[in-house]
Amino acid sequence: MILGKRLKELRTLKKLNQIDVANVLGIERSTYGKYETGDSSPDYERLIQLADFFGVSVDYLLGKTDIKTPIETIAAHHDGDEFTEEELEEIEKFKEFVRMKRQQQEKKE
Secondary structure (H helix, E strand, C coil): CHHHHHHHHHHHHCCCCHHHHHHHHCCCHHHHHHHHHCCCCCCHHHHHHHHHHHCCCHHHHHCCCCCCCCCCCCCCCCCCCCCCHHHHHHHHHHHHHHHHHHHHHHHHC
């Protein structure tokens, strides 16, 4: 499983053990270990937390891209484009994700 492989790779690059990462996430070491082995998958919120912790995008963790750095911006206006209700909901979710990342970064500073 690509997620587990990438989590282990990122953890190793940071010279951390599974307990270190589990403590940061507020979960049991065994739970985090199962993410790395593919025996369990993190929920959406935990996946975002992992991506933020390792400084990569969720798409990178899931193997949708090999580019580690997350995209940080989104257009706040529509440029006259017509979007479906579903597309507008996705835009709002992404905007909320960016806001959450900003808040987490501000807490670190």
